Amino acid sequence: MLFPLVHDDPHALGGHRLVARLGSGGMGTVYLARSAAGRTVALKTMHAHIATDPAVRTRFRLEVDAARVMGPVHGARVFDADPLAETPWLATEYVLGPSLDEAVSVAGPLPEPAVRALGTALCAALAQLHASDVVHRDLKPSNIMITAEGPKIIDFGIARALGDDRLTRTGTAAGTPAFMSPEQATGLEHTPAGDVFALAGVLTYAATGHGPFGSGSHADLMYRVRYADPDLTGVPPALLPVLAHCLAKDPADRPTTDALAARLRTGEGGFADRLPEALLMEIARRVGGVWSDAPHRLPAPPGHGLAATLPSGSQPPSPSPSVLSRRRLLALGGGSVLGAAAVGAGTWAWLGHKDTDDPKPHATTSKGPAWDLLWQVQENSISDPLIPPAPLVLDGLLLVGENGMQGLDPATGAVKWPDPEVWFMRRAASDGKQLYAADYTTVESDPLRVSVIDPATGRLREPFSELKDLRAILFGTQLLCATADAVYLVGGRGTHTGTSFGKDQTWFLLGIDVRSGNKLWEVPLPARPDKSERLHFLSARAVGKHLVLVQQSAEGEPRLVVHDALTGRALWNKPLDGKQSALSRARVAVDDRHVYPAAGELTALGLADGKPAWRFQGQAPTARFGPPAVKDGVVYAVEENRGMVALDASNGTLRWAEKSRAVPFEDLDTPPAVGVGHVYAYSTAASGLMAADIRTGAVTRPFKAAKARYFAHPSAGRLIALGDEYTAAYPLS
Structure with missing residues (x-):
């Protein structure tokens, strides 16, 4: 819920010390702030470039008046405001709950x-x-x-x-x-x-x-x-x-x-x-999140002094949920920081710490990428057959490794735990808050079990689900993805045959309730030829009530398949044609309305029905695109011989594009990494990483870096690189 302040955010405004960002949009930014008296507020401000418009200022004043009319019962209580200030601002209670x-x-x-x-x-x-x-x-x-x-x-x-x-x-x-x-x-x-x-x-x-x-x-x-x-x-x-x-x-x-x-x-x-349990859990998670440390202020982006802005609606990894009863939620006030503030100002001491410098990077001396390298760890590469795509990114934790999963501190690269129990990351998944693992034993008769991984130690807790009719030892078992309500996996029955499928095995796509451990549904999967090593699925994402999968045929061809996450019913499927590798085509992007396939062209398909919503025509009629990324209503991709482009996710309208540069086909393997203020893509021609301003597309000089797969870790302020022989981190802006 809390985003780090960027380098040019003010330290204080209207007598309130700014602690973190809550979000930003076209009109202004909303901060979590603290008054001199210790009151925690949501502080809404107006962007400087529009504050000079008298009509906009008038709107802001009317907004303050309307918020006061609504009052604290049905709205957020207004504490103070100054529509006439150089930077107009409005301080209200900080409402604890999802939209x-x-x-x-x-x-x-x-x-x-x-x-x-x-x-x-x-x-x-x-x-x-x-x-x-x-x-x-x-x-x-x-x-x-x-x-x-x-x-x-x-x-x-x-x-x-x-x-x-x-x-x-x-x-x-x-x-x-x-x-x-x-x-x-x-x-x-x-x-x-x-x-x-x-x-x-x-x-x-x-x-x-x-x-x-x-x-x-x-x-x-x-x-x-x-x-x-x-x-x-x-x-x-x-x-x-x-x-x-x-x-x-x-x-x-x-x-x-x-x-x-x-x-x-x-x-x-x-x-x-009247609220469902899952929603109460989400409210409880947000109430519990108030006691988490506020994020450190981000440093200035390397190489220039432009402000990095947080796109509207971004969602960083959040703290683990605090399980509170309905009675406890109401006792805390349930809706705002005000409800809990009665326990005294000391409760909010977490808001009072001063900004500190980033931790000292974890020092290494072995080979790896250059540029502003903050840390690197050797021998922790992620090979392509590893499914689901890695790394697993959580707040304060980065999970990497092929033959053994390591937990790293994303800020410093320090090893938190070396994987004492969890074997093969293809058997682990996360909902961004909780870590899950599908058990793997050496006893052929052992049932398949699903457990939570302790994020502090990496050890498996007691299994919460035991699937007695499925085997734990079978190659091809995959824990695909997880949500706050369910985990989705592939499980099989039959005899263990080493690192391949057997002709007498039967396989299923499954949904498991994370609270009861019960099987929600089971869908049969096509048989695999004897001794085949092709996994059933190459990627998976659960979004709302939809389970989005890239399913691989016995011949290795990928198809985009969407199931109803509540019932397992297949809703639609389409082939993922293209010249990229099957694994590149498996890197689809998903938001709450569309699926954006990675199959050479840049298009949006309706999440519910698979119907084309829009298709983007590149500079050339035969232009090819790399796998897309989507964040905050914007789709980003790399176009062959053009560079990065940004499109409106709702209709495919071009927002910005790089000035044309040489982009060979080999640079179309991975999606861009979307940071806080910049979007990143590797350039073979420049032997470095291109960074484009997330708002305008203006590109800085290429940063010296090795070819790798890059992932943003916003809460740690790090850009993570996964290479053939290393995991590394750079500053994220």
């Missing part, structure tokens, strides 16, 4: 009782806003925070008083197309009925995981909002007429917030009692 879109991503669509409780609370929030003649105008899942004590509406950046059109040009739509009302989409007056329309869209998303008008370009969405019937597929039957009523095209046909609340309200009990 609604994050909550659905973590826990899946909410059950009907939770949707009703959410809707009832949001009706009360909007009624309070409307009673002061203010409309929100941008109600959407990312602007609603879910806490144990109830939802809170945030971000009043385009809220305004009813009838006040001074900041809206006639015929211009302001808001988020997927959740705006028809009248808003045509630039007409947005009344409280428009907020009700948006609320129905939010509740549809909460109940189904999709908005009522789908996704796509702004123009397509605004057309559907105005003319198309809403897609309410998956909405619980009892809620269908309620939401359909709210989504009427004519504002006069929609219910008021009071009438809607009456139709949604049901039963007794608190808000937390």
